[in-house]
Amino acid sequence: MPEKPIPPRPDRSTVRVLLRLWPYVRPVRGRLFTAAVVAIVASCLSLVIPIVLKWLVDGPVADRDPGGVWLGALYLLLLGVAEAALFGLRRWLVARPLSSVEAGMRAELYGRLQRLPIAFHDRWASGQLLSRGTTDLMLVRMFLAFPLTFLLVNAVTILAGYVLLLSQDWTLGLVLLTPVIPLTIISNLFERRYGVVARRAQDQVGDLTTVVEESVLGIRIVKGFGRHRSQAKAFHELSGRLRGTELAKARLIAVIWAVITTLPELAIGAALVLGTVQVADGNLSAGTLVAFLSTALALRWPVESIGFLLAMTKEAATATERYFEVMDTDEETDTAGGTPGPRRTDGxxxxxxxxxxxxxxxxxxxxxxxxxxxxxxxxxxxxxxxxxxxxxxxxxxxxxxxxxxxxxxxxxxxxxxxxxxxxxxxxxxxxxxxxxxxxxxxxxxxxxxxxxxxxxxxxxxxxxxxxxxxxxxxxxxxxxxxxxxxxxxxxxxxxxxxxxxxxxxxxxxxxxxxxxxxxxxxxxxxxxxxxxxxxxxxxxxxxxxxxxxxxxxxxxxxxxxxxxxxxxxxxxxxxxxxxxxxxxxxxxxxxx
Missing domain, CATH: 3.40.50.300 (P-loop containing nucleotide triphosphate hydrolases)
Known part of the structure; x- marks a missing residue:
């Protein structure tokens, strides 16, 4: 009988599971670190734009200086081009090494499958093994290529952005800090629930792969006994189950996305009202308000992307756990014994x-x-x-x-x-x-x-x-x-x-x-x-x-x-x- 999917272990943290990828990542750590630094620089360039806007509004615009306005526009253009070029460089840096990481992990998985005892293969469905060598490793590569880098990049960007906000006006900065605590609590709850659903979905992909493989390999039996309808029914049942699980994942992502989007937007709206009042009272310059709001808007993407970055990270952790379920299985071992005696003919x-x-x-x-x-x-x-x-x-x-x-x-x-x-x-x-x-x-x-x-x-x-x-x-x-x-x-x-x-x-x-x-x-x-x-x-x-x-x-x-x-x-x-x-x-x- 095929082995039942192994339930997720609640005591294993996402970080601890993903740290098991380090031996595979270590050979390409230089390229990944360089790519992360490049991405951080590119992301922080977006925070320079509000400073240029402040200078532009309080300077050339207030002084009605067309030359200064054109100069400011040139600065903004150069910053945008530099940011795009750096993000392109980051993608180039990670593409080849991460492909080699995925290929290496797949090769090790294949080698381990060859060395595992027959009893293991008797228990495990082939579709479950195939999904671990294909879909799961693709999720791991995607995590290393994007969420791994951008969780760090976004954290640095958000930290630098809030420092900049507080330096521009600490009262408005505190307003934007109010969603941090509820967002942290909600994200933690989301990660736990999403992990269970993601594991279920990946196990169901393995079951579906098994049904497809068996139907293809046994096509003569299916056709010979006219069982295409029953096979199609089994496929549709599993497919429907997987669809329901994927919809559950989509609902969770929709909820976290809505929350992560709404709370910062409310904070930005409150800061806009408070900042407008301060400008009207003469306690804040128009350029500072523009720079503040531009900085807040620049932080929208790093904050709003947390939801799907956490989702991809959890899926990668589940994929990693499934991968190591096979890699941790004991191989066939040669028992250490004494030195064999001289060869004799005994049958x-x-x-x-x-x-x-x-x-x-x-x-x-x-x-x-x-x-x-x-x-x-x-x-x-x-x-x-x-x-x-x-x-x-x-x-x-x-x-x-x-x-x-x-x-x-x-x-x-x-x-x-x-x-x-x-x-x-x-x-x-x-x-x-x-x-x-x-x-x-x-x-x-x-x-x-x-x-x-x-x-x-x-x-x-x-x-x-x-x-x-x-x-x-x-x-x-x-x-x-x-x-x-x-x-x-x-x-x-x-x-x-x-x-x-x-x-x-x-x-x-x-x-x-x-x-x-x-x-x-x-x-x-x-x-x-x-x-x-x-x-x-x-x-x-x-x-x-x-x-x-x-x-x-x-x-x-x-x-x-x-x-x-x-x-x-x-x-x-x-x-x-x-x-x-x-x-x-x-x-x-x-x-x-």
Whole structure:
């Protein structure tokens, strides 16, 4: 089951969450600091304009000096051009480094996903992971590009502006300071409520992404069973839920915007009335009033932008928290052990191996319970069992796709729990019942099974899997692109390419999970004939559902209810085990 969205943690402050971005920002801190300084200078230039206006009104305008008026206009023009140029410079300074920050975080997320255990991927919906690598990182980049800088720029601008206001007339300045306390309280309340809604929206984006991805990948099922209406209904329900959440966000932003806009406007209106009275009484010059009001109006944008800057900051904090939910998950680790002894030839041993899924409910029996099994060097052992007996789970333990709960597995006498995974997976090659191909060429898909292998190994592997015939008939042979998940090929063709991938590197240990299930009888016979030669060179564990596959093996192990019920040759088990005879008769369910 996909993992449920993780609820936001109220004890984590926005600042503390965003500080986790520092390791990614540190390499570009010089450019960001320079951009912030440039933006502060540009913003403060707007505060110089009221000073020029005061000089213009009290000087050239009062003295009826046209030359002075034109000079003042020139000063204002130059200040405007300088401000625009500095803001343009700021954007240029941050564009490239922040793109590299986003790319670096995305690369680290992808790398972490590759290293996380299979159990993690079993729990998490792919759409949730995709949204963290796309939408969430875009929100982080936008925060670093705009709110991070302008929260600082606006704070400096507002502070400098109020100092200027108080220096021009302290009584009017105090009037404009009155909204500060209520705005602070309201902004704090807004941040808390908006954080909850923003988290819900981003989780819903992940759910919606999952539905779209599943519908696209399963389009044949959707169309084959005529389920497009039910899929569309599910999509519209999630889409409607997301729309409602986005509207809730919009309402919160509308409220905070209205409050942040209204309170300063009321204060400016009160200051205008009081200032006009003072000018009429001769206690204030007209130029000072103009400069005061111009300064107050210049501060409108820094004050009014607080609402959406806080909203973007909270969304970025939520995105950061979601990103680190994945990054904080423990990777697959290689247990530190003693120095391995000298290599000996002993095949594969399962000693008291027990396995229970980590998220299994309390009290449920283990999937595998005390497995003891020895596959001799160079031997092929067929694993047979009914549905739910644990065959596929057992095969997944050999390359450590899952970790055994108890017991140990030895390869040639070496405990796999003490091996580095890279070494282990260079020794063990796997072909799964459900073949997975990537959006790459046929050759690239097969050669994924052996680093450094070339065309001779590729041709040999295709021959073993009896895939060379259909591959040569493809438009570009082994260079043909197979498309997403190889859906341009038939099920049998995909399975043969997956088998070729497993044998291309001549592995020391081979694990095959019913690798011939999608083949017709004639192709299966040819593949089995070629596979016999490969199996003579390796130690193999083969999950078998049909007698023809069992005949590839030297011995057979019967797995029943998570335990090894019998081990022997095919003929011996037919005589001694009623369950095995029933499974091989075709009356039993040979699926997993």
């Amino acid at each position: 594969v041993r399962f000693e008291g191996v027990t396995f229970r899924y980590p998220d299994a409910p309390e009290g449920t029996p283990p999937v595998l319970d005390g497995i003891d099994l020895h596959i001799r060097p160079g031997e092929t052992l067929a694993l047979v069992g009914g549905t739910g007996s644990g065959k596929t789970t057992l095969t997944a333990l050999v390359p450590r796709l899952h970790e055994a709960t108890a017991g140990r597995i030895l390869l040639d006498g070496e405990d796999i729990a003490l091996m580095e995974r890279e070494k282990l997976r260079s020794l063990v090659s796997v072909a799964f019942e459900e073949p997975t191909l990537f959006s790459a060429s046929v050759g690239e898909n097969v050669l994924m099974g052996a680093e450094g292998a070339g065309d001779p190994e590729l041709r040999r592997a295709l021959g073993v899997a009896q895939a060379d015939g259909f591959v040569d008939r493809l438009p570009e042979g082994t260079a043909t692109q197979v498309g997403e998940q190889g859906l341009s090929l038939s099920g049998g063709q995909r399975q043969r390419l997956a088998l070729a991938r497993a044998v291309v590197g001549r592995p020391r240990f081979l694990v095959l999970d019913d690798p011939l299930s999608a083949l017709d009888v004639h192709t299966e016979a040819r593949v089995e004939a070629a596979l016999r030669e490969v199996l003579q060179e390796t130690t193999a564990l083969v999950v078998a559902h049909r007698p023809s596959t069992v005949m590839l093996a030297d011995r057979v192990a019967l797995l029943s209810r998570g335990r090894i019920a019998a081990v022997g040759t095919h003929q011996e088990l037919l005589r001694s085990s009623a369950e095995y005879a029933w499974l091989m008769s075709g009356e039993g369910d040979g699926n997993r």
